[in-house]
Amino acid sequence: MQSVMISESELLLRDRRRQGRSNTLASLAIGSAGVLVLIIVIIVGTVLWKGIPAMTWEFLSTGPQEGMSKGGIWPMIRGSILLMAGTLVLTLPIGVLAGIWLAEYATDNRLTRAIRASVSSLAGTPSIIFGLFGLAIFVLKFNLGTSLLAGWLTLAIYSIPMVVLTTEQAFKEVPQTVEEGGIALGLSKWQTTWKVMFPNALPGILTGLVLTVARVAGEAPPILLTAAIYYSTEKLSLGWDSLKRPVANLPYHLAEGYRQGGVIPEKIIWGTCLSLMLLVLIINLAATLIRARARAKLNW
């Protein structure tokens, strides 16, 4: 080794130093992961520990009784599901189509750059801003009042930007060779996008939709001023007038229930906490299953 101007012992020393540095970094990485796991365990553990005693079928399926000191939280669960479902219906077509437009049709010019920048900043805007916007526009200006409908619209404008971005990303990740395959067969742009690329992009689009819906399930600020009431003891009676009535829901029930300290027994609050967590978990599991099926068809 004549060309290496370094003594054998010095080389070994350098090796040891490099190996040491590598080990230090590895332990830091493992440590950080450990901290993360610990946090999750503490949060989930606490909620499970304190929430499980409240978990009975009656708790999940009936309304509050005796000023919320007894009974269940079904109206709140129902409200959360209603809010999510309506938001999904409004968000899906607009968000997905806009994402497709950005990924496949928008030419790179100042207008589309501005649109893309706006969508990104909207996706990062704090949700309370959407809440205030919803209050000013839907509740007051359009005179919808504090209602399910105003909540849907507010949550939809809150979620659409996120769905647009994930859909755009999902389409950008479709291999260019697949797209070219469609074009070379003489398919039109739309046929290529819809029939050829969409099946490839589907798992990514679903991921985006689910993450968004799960977020909607847990957000209190957008509905705080537009749709939510603290609690409800109503029996399920869905009709057109439900659109105009406010809805009780899990996150707001939690926030307000805690703030008004003492009204709701602690056990019930923790039970509500656990229910919200389970709801989000169920959505995520369902999505993972659907996605796995969509992806199984894609195994390259």
Add this chain to the structure above:
Amino acid sequence: MIVETKAVELYYGKKQVLRDICFAALEKKVTALIGPSGCGKSSFLRCLNRMNDRIPGFRMNGEIKVNGINPYAKGTDLLKLRREVGMLFQKPNPFASTIYENIALAPRLHYGLKGEKLDEVIEDSLRKAALWHEVKDEYRKKSALELSGGQQQRLCLARMLAVQPQILLMDEPCSALDPIASAKVEELIVELARDYTVLIVTHNLQQAHRVSDVTAFFMLGELIELGPTNPMFEGPDQKMTQDYLQGRFG
């Protein structure tokens, strides 16, 4: 001449990729496009069915006629052009659907085929691509993505043939395949030349020699030599062609 070009120049931004390409291909013959990497042969091939359009900074001068169509004329029906000119790519690019659906998609959208008529076209295409016997029991259910690389490439061939094109462009169709799969595709190319005009870009000189009737040698964006394959491989006119064929550069 079924494919003819005059003085074709091609640019990607400021970079000139092709200069003064005057080329012609005979009907129902295999023309091989050979040359070192970056010589512009793929770019040239992709001009013929306009697959270059989306490359930023793409510009083209000169005249191209493919099956009587000028791809770059204003108002050219690109969908018609691409129905008549099929393309097979370097990497197999099956769609995320069943074997049947991969092939059915284009005939259904183009010609409104369905039912038995469509089934016939699909079986016929699979037979022409020598894939029928391997998949006949499961082609309606099996995902195209579960096929091996060589099978996928033959599926892409079948998919292209189902559109009933007249000219087949192949951009290094065997480069992602193992030798056995590659030999199968090669055999098919020779067979297809009875009914179709084939233009094939290849890095594999032996392959060019085996499958083609005419060879075009490209180098640094120029068409150096164009002529019948056997004479060219035995004694090319140009010194540069000879050097390349003998492996002095590449």
